[in-house]
Amino acid sequence: MKSNHSSSSRSSKALHQSLTPRITIFLLIVFILFLFTRLSLFPSESSSRAFDVAPRGLYRHFSPRDYLNESANDPAPFHFCPIYGPGDVLAKKYRAVNLQKSVLNRGSGTRIHRVIHKAMRGLPVTISVLGGSVSSCHGAGEDPLSPTCYPSMFFAWWNSVFPHPASELTNGARRKTDSSYYSYCNGHHLPDQTDLVILEFDSDDDYDGVWLEHFELLVRSILIRPDHPAVIILGHFSPQLQGLYGYAGPEQLHTQVAQFYDTPHVSIKALLYESFLHNPSLALEKYYADPMLPNSGGHRVLADALIHYMQEQICTGWAAVRGYTYDVTLPMIFNSDDAKVEDAVGLFRGMDVRKGDKAQGGKKKLWSPPTDRTAAAAVPRFFLTTRPDPSGGTDPFHFEEVQPFCVSANDLINPLPISLFVGTGWHMKRPSHAVADSLTTVDAYYWYAFYPASKLRVPVTVSGGDVAIWYLTQDSRAGQATSEVSCWVDNNYGGAKVIDGAAGSDPRPSIRIIDRSVEPGSHYVECQLQGTEGVKVAPFKLLGVFTT
Template sequence: MNTAERRRTWFRLSLVANIALIVFVLSVYAGKHKDASFADQTHVVESSSIHDHDQFRALLKSDKGLASELCPKPIKPAPEKVIVEVEKIVKEYVNVKQDKCGMCEGPVGKKLCEQYGEEEVRRSVTYPGSNKRLRRVLDKMRNGKDFKMAVVGGSVSSGHGLKEDDHKYGPGNMHAILYKHLQDTFKPTKSEFINGGQPAQGAEYFCMCAHLHIPEDADLIVVEVGINSPPAKPSVEAFELLIRSLLQRENEPAVLIYNTFALMFDNIAMAGDLNYGVAQFYDVPVVDSRVALLQSVWDDHTILPKWFTNDKAFPSGIDLRHFGPTLHAFSGDVMMAYIESQLCEMDALEKADAKTKYTIGEVPPQRVFGKFTPGKVEPILKPFCRTTNSDTFPLLPKDNHGWREWSSSPEKKYWIADEPGSKISFPFTTTQGNVILQYLRSREFGLGNIRCWIDDTEDSTTKYIEGYWNEPYNIGRTTTWDRVAPGEHTLHCVLRDQTADPGGKKEFRIISLMSI
């Protein structure tokens, strides 16, 4: 049974269930069969016997038609008021059946569905939400107003693996594709696209540092951080802080979560699989490429070289972490197909009510990762972030012995040390007492260990941090201090002589210092 047949079957069964309920109401109205049970009075007709609301109306108006179809004994004709209500129900189901505002109805969505299949493309919408914010922004766009689109994401968003000189803003990048669609659709006088993607970074970094990479007045923000964090509670807590901080911006932007996928790690699941509860709590729509496309991989794994980046550095010759041009094109198009579906629904709303206004709901007063407390309102997040990847808010030490600045690429910068005993100290401020140090973890780079503490409380705040791990990816990870007194402080770190690296190497790489 294909998708269309399943939808028709669902429609007919739902219609019959409503008809059965209506028969019961009409039986009470007629005052007959009072002593008989509902099951004795009615029997359900074959779902194919009633095809549209015109036929159903004719049956309702007949003394015998409805009874012969639905009941063993006749009942009185239904009053006009009941007929109107029944027609309303039937029309609602007919509209669902027609699905006029689906993912395959707009010009971009239609081509995408022809290429990948309707079922696959429709599956990509894993949480639609109410789209209040998105529709408000789209209304602004199609009224000819200027807009800014921004991106928060990792190396996939940065275009790692694309064969372009400017892989962040080149025409093959998924977000550049979406931005081009928006320009072609709305033809604004002025618009701006800011790709804030940072390689090897996920929600743990962006929850504190997003404001360093995207403008505060962005209208539409695409969030792609699902594969740069493990499927664990700390990752989801950081994701909540990221979403909450974006929604709390003064210009009330629309946020669209887009999940990419990777197939080279120990688990297919990544943090994106655990983020749905946060998306639902904050009413943010989610579009997911893996949900749409993984079945095609199961059916034919030889498609992988066409979808992912070809890289001879990997034994298979395929980098299954980074999308190739084909998946970038799919991603940009499927995000636009979702926007097209919302524009269609907006047209329907405005046709029904020309005075339709697009408003937004409030950000929940409390976090989902927190105890419910009636009347409590969480303060607006104002993160502190100093990072090696920012020229505006760089991570600069107040004291340094033995550490140096170093980069492996223009977007991967660190403070590093390789001599045990090297010490570095960073100033910071906090308002809510949460302090986070981010550093690189890898099994490839010969990373060692450090010891860090806050101010002069070495005995009570010391944490031991390892750079080496046995995971198959190199990525920023974090260590957190809680309940730090609000105000100004200093974090001290010393490179240890001990190391977990099998080769005995001891280098350590610090990325950023953050707090709220």
């Protein structure tokens, strides 16, 4: 037994002695391979880099950041951001592609972001509307501030996002009125100070090049106001106009102006056109009071298109303010923009006082000087159709800024003096109610005469050189009598223009340019009723005299 135990001990010892060198050699080979790969594949940092690397321990408090979805880490305080995201209810309702197509011109958005920036700072915002029958809520409440009409719908949404008790909504829209009137008389329908003006004339203007000039004058005259408001062009889709023009319409002229003056143009045509073609009767029932006017459902679409555009700009503006994006021209901030909310003036520069409020002096104005406010959104120093004169030297455009001048029969604040009508054969028509909500024969204020040779002289001020007559047409169907007037500037009898009031349709306002290139300054316009003297004719109805 002892010999067996001794032999086994010797054999295990011999095995251990034989394995030790092998393990040592194996470990040595592994170490050499590790050292070789370390030196060849991973050279020393000091030999390959020209900068120092901080110890990794300094970054232990950092965490990965999703730059492609910034809202996941730092969400905006608006539920509809990011646009077309999970919180974008309107995108689910109308589809993102249709909402994208509804913006006919987006522009830089500089003026819009100035308004949004003001609202984000907790300051009140005044929103004004100009338009025709659609914006005056004809067919959807009949009240310009009806809750079933898009102006009130949009304003209610605005207050839900930027609530402020001093924010204002004004609606200067008039039934059966196109941009030709507002291009000269918009100042009569806008407050002295406003931040945002919505223009809705896509279904009111004619698809004619003349209306390109009218609409340009309207947009330009608003942009150069002392308060420099932002402008949004809003378009209604009318089945009646689709029957006349097909897909193209007056909105194409308005888009040209929008592009030239960097104003957004939003239209609901992309939202309703396809559904109207597929099922006209259903679309008319759901969205229209008649082939021209929308009902409350159509106004909901108008409000939603406008709201979604503003939501897009709010989300983009917020991202730019936080430094997440740089695709927005942020408004410049000046000391005069830092007035406190309690220093805000009223709608008419502090002249109005609400019931229960006391008038206070020394109010600061919440708007900057024109040169500051337009620094990032300057109005072009020429017109859309301007062509340079090669021989013009330093002034190749011979540019004169427009200052629209409006003498309107509907101006109840500064009407023409009664003395101008005495002994002229012309009279002033006043409707039975205090305020005319349209310009039809029943509702309008106008000047009229029915004895030939009756002559009316109206003093005017000219800046840009154009002089126009605004009048009410007369239905010549069924043999109804019509009349004519001859109008001229100063003593330019040879340049007099004869205006025929006849029209083969219902009475509607119309405009006629009677002179161009009139010298700036004070002038007068004379209009004389035509016909056989002493023989009574159908009354000719003048609505106003306009100049630029």
